[in-house]
Amino acid sequence: MAGSTLVFEAPASRRSPGRRSPLRRLLRSPSGAVGAALLAVVLAAGFGLSFATPYDPAAQNLSIPVHPPSLAAVRGGVHLLGTDQLGRDILSRLLVGLRISLLVALAVVPLSMLLGLTIGMVTGYRGGWLDVALMRLVDAQLSIPTLLLAVAVVAVLGTGLAQIVAVLVVTGWPGYARVVRAEVLSLREREFAAAARAVGASDGRILAQHVLPNVLPTMLVLGTLHLPVVIIFEAALSFLGLGIQPPTPSLGQMIAGAQDLVWQAWWMPTIPGIAITLVVLAFNLLGDRMRDVLDPRLRGLGPV
């Protein structure tokens, strides 16, 4: 923090050509580098390997149920990570489940961001009754415990892939809206906005050209920290039987299916659990580091 020393340091001279880009700064720290490496592995597994799984993830083989992970072939096939109670290959299910988790997160985060950004920018810039009404709505929604709200929305929309995305967008947007609105409130009073207004720029132009670029770094940080939250929520809902439905495999569902077998099959809940933890860890590491690089003011704000 600010120095207790009396010696004032000279401001570091700006080497404009050689100035480190945010990306370099992101990767220079151990946590950023580990996060990025982990993410690369996760993405390669989810969007590469999952298209070349050793078995059909839904194919049952009742002759080898609950088989432990092993390198040796059993009944003509190697099941590296074992099989579940229906003899389905856990590795194949894991890879496809991972892809689905990532797809859900990559759909939910941009959609929530877009919704929150639009509402936050418009209400923050315009003010008035619309602002008051929408912000009261945001306050109200944020007072319903998130998972309880998600469960209630599931009760209305039903379960399934599209529904789960909708549920998570509905629960996700207020966090963005609130932060964006606060930013816009201060940005619209700044000199550059006033100057643009003075030369006759329209509201839409001011928002797009002057306000939006200033909110984007914050959005990027919030989005990165929102990704792991979405992945955990999707897994939790699927675990509870309220998310993605069979035959589509999902990591949460795999853990739920293992619940009755924890007595004899430790690998069944352990393997998908490690996968979820690693994905979430990768995003958390990157998100934390990104916040420090791009927007230190958000420190301590926690996930959306």
Next chain:
Amino acid sequence: MSEYLVRRLAFSLTAMLGVITIVFALLHVTGDPAALLVTQDATRQDMERIRHAYGLDQPLSVQYARFVERVVRGDLGYSYRQDVPVTELIAGHLGATFELALASLAVAIVLGVALGMAAAVRRGSGIDAAAMTVALFGTSMPSFWLGLLLIIVFGVKLGWLPVSGYGGLDHLIMPAFVLGGFYAAQVSRLTRTSLLEVLDQDYIRTGRAKGLRAHVVLFKHALRNAALPVLTVLGLSFGQMLGGAVVVESIFAWPGMGRLAVQAVLGRDFPVVQGAAITGAAVFLAVNLTVDLVYGWVDPRLRSAGQQA
């Protein structure tokens, strides 16, 4: 002080009205609320009866006014599956949720503050790195998975603790650890940041310079000043825990409100889901109101400050 109190109270009440509005909107968003209020095997006559009984054939504004009025009176409807009023059902589950939330809060405080303090005091050391790694994993591990792992180890392999259900203190240990552990991870990171900032202040240096013992400086001077942001997060966490630890209650078959809500969704018992959402929000707002009022009392600066969200 009284102006502050009135403002906070007004905020909570409008938020509560908003919550009721959201829940009302949820029921109507699909177009046919009657379909949500009946069981799957309902006949056309059943639907008509429901529509009439609930006034669903009335204009939307009338329905909304009636809905708000009913909730304000404390009437949350009737459970289809269990044949009892929703309020009664929720009241029967609130105790278990409260017990779990209280125990989890204790875990979050003790574990979180201890880890955060250890990390801040030994900044940059192995202890700091270890504590923050634990915290990072704590926020990254899904609670339902951590719960299952604990069940495997302590319930099944070692047989030390009961695997699920409601009962004595031994039933409470694992769920409280899983639920509290998640919040402990956040609390520890925040405690560390907050404490590091305070430890850099001049009055801490003065305290040390005049020869105060290290623990006096730490506990009396530093920790007290670092406590405010931590308290905020603890208050919010407690509200969330009380609002229904949906996942943790489900894994450990803990008979609280969160599990009630999940079972209600699975059993298509929508009035119970509605009731749980409204009650959860009411509890959350009540806890936050209390926390804010306690602050106003602890920290006089806040009383005059603008609206604290």
